[in-house]
Amino acid sequence: MMDPQGKSGSTGTLMIMGMMILVFYFFMIRPQAKKAKTQKKYISDLQKGDKVVTIAGIHGVINKVNDDNTVNLETSPGSYMKIEKSAISMEWSAALNKPVVEEKK
Incomplete structure (x- = not known):
């Protein structure tokens, strides 16, 4: 049982x-x-003119969106990098405008 x-x-x-x-x-x-x-x-x-931050912390403006899943990123005037789209972490303005968290006492 x-x-x-x-x-x-x-x-x-x-x-x-x-x-x-x-x-x-x-x-x-x-x-x-x-x-x-x-x-x-x-x-x-993503499109030309978007301000972005990469996963490595590099800030720049998208200069060109390529067909091979990459973008040309302008990091400073006249300086360009070709990176994978998947390496883009967030929008630049979103990274700069994070809300300030106040500490509670």
Whole structure:
């Protein structure tokens, strides 16, 4: 004969594991997927004149968008770099206008 407590114990464990998976999904996986989708759309919408920051921290203005998934980035007047679109991290103005977080005392 099976012990009724053994059944409910395994059911409770399964419910807790299921809840942990749901919490993990909603707090970790879903926001990351949403951010990746936004970044992909931003990369595909790049155009000449956009001010950007690369993942290496290089600031510049897009001079030309190439068909081979690269852009020509003007880092200073007359100085150009050819970089992959995927190396662009964010818009320059977004990087400069981050909200200031005040410390609570």
